[in-house]
Amino acid sequence: MSRVAKKTATASEASAKAAEKPTQKRVRRTADEARRLILDAAEKRLARQGPEGLRLQDIARDVGISHPAILHHFESREGLVRALIARTNKQLRDSLLGALGDGDTSRDAADHIGHVFEALSDKGTARLLSWLLLTGRATEESDAHNIMGEIVDVLQDRREEYAEKKGTAAPDKEDTLFIAMLTANAAFGEAIVGRQLAEAAGLDQHGIKRFRKWFAKLINDHLEAKR
Amino acid sequence: MSRVAKKTATASEASAKAAEKPTQKRVRRTADEARRLILDAAEKRLARQGPEGLRLQDIARDVGISHPAILHHFESREGLVRALIARTNKQLRDSLLGALGDGDTSRDAADHIGHVFEALSDKGTARLLSWLLLTGRATEESDAHNIMGEIVDVLQDRREEYAEKKGTAAPDKEDTLFIAMLTANAAFGEAIVGRQLAEAAGLDQHGIKRFRKWFAKLINDHLEAKR
DNA sequence: CGATATATTGACAATAATGTCAATATAGCC
DNA sequence: GGCTATATTGACATTATTGTCAATATATCG
Numbered sequence: 001m002s003r004v005a006k007k008t009a010t011a012s013e014a015s016a017k018a019a020e021k022p023t024q025k026r027v028r029r030t031a032d033e034a035r036r037l038i039l040d041a042a043e044k045r046l047a048r049q050g051p052e053g054l055r056l057q058d059i060a061r062d063v064g065i066s067h068p069a070i071l072h073h074f075e076s077r078e079g080l081v082r083a084l085i086a087r088t089n090k091q092l093r094d095s096l097l098g099a100l101g102d103g104d105t106s107r108d109a110a111d112h113i114g115h116v117f118e119a120l121s122d123k124g125t126a127r128l129l130s131w132l133l134l135t136g137r138a139t140e141e142s143d144a145h146n147i148m149g150e151i152v153d154v155l156q157d158r159r160e161e162y163a164e165k166k167g168t169a170a171p172d173k174e175d176t177l178f179i180a181m182l183t184a185n186a187a188f189g190e191a192i193v194g195r196q197l198a199e200a201a202g203l204d205q206h207g208i209k210r211f212r213k214w215f216a217k218l219i220n221d222h223l224e225a226k227r
Numbered sequence: 228m229s230r231v232a233k234k235t236a237t238a239s240e241a242s243a244k245a246a247e248k249p250t251q252k253r254v255r256r257t258a259d260e261a262r263r264l265i266l267d268a269a270e271k272r273l274a275r276q277g278p279e280g281l282r283l284q285d286i287a288r289d290v291g292i293s294h295p296a297i298l299h300h301f302e303s304r305e306g307l308v309r310a311l312i313a314r315t316n317k318q319l320r321d322s323l324l325g326a327l328g329d330g331d332t333s334r335d336a337a338d339h340i341g342h343v344f345e346a347l348s349d350k351g352t353a354r355l356l357s358w359l360l361l362t363g364r365a366t367e368e369s370d371a372h373n374i375m376g377e378i379v380d381v382l383q384d385r386r387e388e389y390a391e392k393k394g395t396a397a398p399d400k401e402d403t404l405f406i407a408m409l410t411a412n413a414a415f416g417e418a419i420v421g422r423q424l425a426e427a428a429g430l431d432q433h434g435i436k437r438f439r440k441w442f443a444k445l446i447n448d449h450l451e452a453k454r
Numbered sequence: 455c456g457a458t459a460t461a462t463t464g465a466c467a468a469t470a471a472t473g474t475c476a477a478t479a480t481a482g483c484c
Numbered sequence: 485g486g487c488t489a490t491a492t493t494g495a496c497a498t499t500a501t502t503g504t505c506a507a508t509a510t511a512t513c514g
Contacts (some may be wrong), residue, residue, distance in 0.1 A: 006418055023507080024463085024508085024509080025510095026461080026462055026463080026509055026510070027461095027462085027510095028363055028460085028461055028462070028509075028510050028511065029462095030461090031460085031461075033460075034462095043385040049362075050361040050362040050363055051279075051358075051361060052278075052362055055489090055500090055501070055502095056502070056503095057501075057502095065461095065462075065463085066462070066463050066464075067502085067503095068462075068463065068464085068503080068504085068505090069461070069463075071502080071503065071504085072460090072461070073307060073461085073464075074491065076502080076503075077501090077503090099473075102302035104364060105284070127361060128271065129418070130361065130418070130419050131278075131361055131420050132506090133420055133423060134278060134354060134357065134358055134361070135276075135277040135278065135279055136276065136277055136420065137320045139309075143414045146427075147427075148423075148424050148427040148428060149427055149428070152428065167514075168349075170438065174437070174442075177428050177430075178437075178438050178441045178442070181421075181425070181428070181438060182413060182445075183422070184412075184416065184417075184419065184420060184424055184443060185412070185413045185416030185421060186409060186412045186413045186414070186416055186500090187412075187414075187416070188416035188419055189411065189412030189413055189414070189416035189419075190416075190422050192357070192415055192416075192419070193357070193359050193360055193412065193415050194362065194408075196360060197283050197408055197411055197412070198374075198376050198408070200373075200374075200375040200376055200381065201375060201376070201404050201408070203404075208494085210401070210405075211321060211405050211408060211409075214402075214405045215405070215409060218409075218445070218449055220443055221449070221452070225448070227477055232496075232500085241477055251478090251479080252479085252480095253478085253480065253491080253492055253493080254480095255479075255480050255481065255490090255491055255492070255493090256491075256492095257491090258490085258491075261491075261492095281471070282470090282471070282472095283471075283473095284470090284471080289492095292493085293471080293472095293492070293493050294471095294472085294493095295474085295475090295493065295494085296491070296492055296493075297494075298472080298473065298474085299490090299491070303472080303473075303505075304471090304472065344495095345504075359474095394455090394482090395501090
């Protein structure tokens with residue numbers, strides 16, 4: 001009841017002289033641009049504040065628009081979430097496969113692993129995907145499946161090429177899969193609990209880098225031993 | 228407006244004869260028992276449905292009480308969350324340190340690692356803690372810090388004992404820390420994305436076990452190489 | 455320039471969740 | 485058996501958030 005009275009203030013504000021139509025200005029973006037800005041803002045909120053930071057009004061404020069505009073572009077909050085998931089999956093896929101499939105044979109396991117960690121920690125991608133998995137939204141949009149499969153295939157090809165060149169035995173495919181799984185698990189884990197654990201252990205940013213290098217070497221040693 | 232009319236039904240139900248006071252029965256638990264039941268229900272909801280499954284009314288229904296009873300025992304929803312975090316931290320600490328500090332030297336790295344994975348996947352402990360970290364509730368209740376520190380200390384002691392007995396060089400402490408971090412990260416990661424990745428790779432329950440064994444062997448090999 | 459499509463908005467509706475409170479039932483104690 | 489403390493509850497208040505809608509401004513196209 002008290003809320004109704006408040007809005008009369010805007011009316012008085014508009015009637016500075018006797019203007020019936022204040023003719024307020026608006027910024028009008030293309031639909032794609034608007035969608036991009038909204039997704040960017042949502043991504044940032046999610047990375048910073050977690051799942052509960054995804055409120056339409058907050059995102060709208062960040063972008064500088066009103067919240068119905070978001071509904072207009074994404075139909076519903078769920079639509080926004082789905083779009084965000086789809087975009088993040090796509091970005092992750094491009095980032096990972098792009099680095100792997102570069103054809104640059106000079107890159108070794110350490111490079112690949114470093115890239116995986118960066119791709120997942122960058123912009124809180126792992127946080128977003130984790131939340132998606134925690135809330136059980138993953139069964140429907142099982143894009144992640146394909147990504148994993150593709151990556152393992154690429155890796156296996158690389159190892160087979162390498163083995164053939166060296167004339168050694170063909171690598172075990174399950175071994176390749178397990179390496180990929182461990183790397184993915186560790187990268188996700190680090191994105192979520194890594195900072196806490198590192199802090200607890202008194203590690204600074206540089207210590208985390210040392211950890212990643214240590215891990216890369218562990219994998220490299222394993223690869224060497226298999227040859 | 229329409230909601231008011233609905234409740235008259237209960238009145239008619241109560242007036243089977245002319246009973247002014249239906250004298251409804253109640254189950255009355257001790258405060259501790261009630262708190263325990265509520266926390267159990269909240270834990271299950273969280274493990275199954277993620278963060279969004281933590282609604283007072285749902286939990287109350289699971290326990291078979293009304294939602295104000297939860298408020299009575301935990302002050303607020305936040306209070307419930309904090310209590311749940313505290314209990315989970317305690318359980319995890321006991322589980323991990325208990326297994327590690329058992330003084331049983333017959334246990335090797337594989338046993339320890341298996342235990343860590345089980346402790347975190349059991350009851351969705353990792354899911355709960357992940358959510359806690361994702362929502363940024365960890366900085367205050369930094370119990371996790373202590374746990375990590377304690378575990379690394381215990382592990383380091385073990386390695387030093389072992390090295391002394393074998394007469395080999397003392398192990399690097401950072402190496403021990405990194406092993407613990409990797410194990411923790413991997414276990415967390417597996418709890419969150421592991422199932423998805425495993426499914427994507429066509430692994431069944433047994434495949435996941437093989438992965439864990441593979442990981443344990445990887446660590447064991449590393450330990451051997453260090454000696 | 456005029457018409458059309460649509461991006462944008464303010465106000466409101468609907469819903470859902472937490473939290474408050476007085477009333478009530480029950481266990482434990484004298 | 486009566487008393488006291490408190491666990492429990494139904495009804496209600498409060499608040500926050502998503503979603504709807506008609507109105508409006510603006511880019512684009514003829």
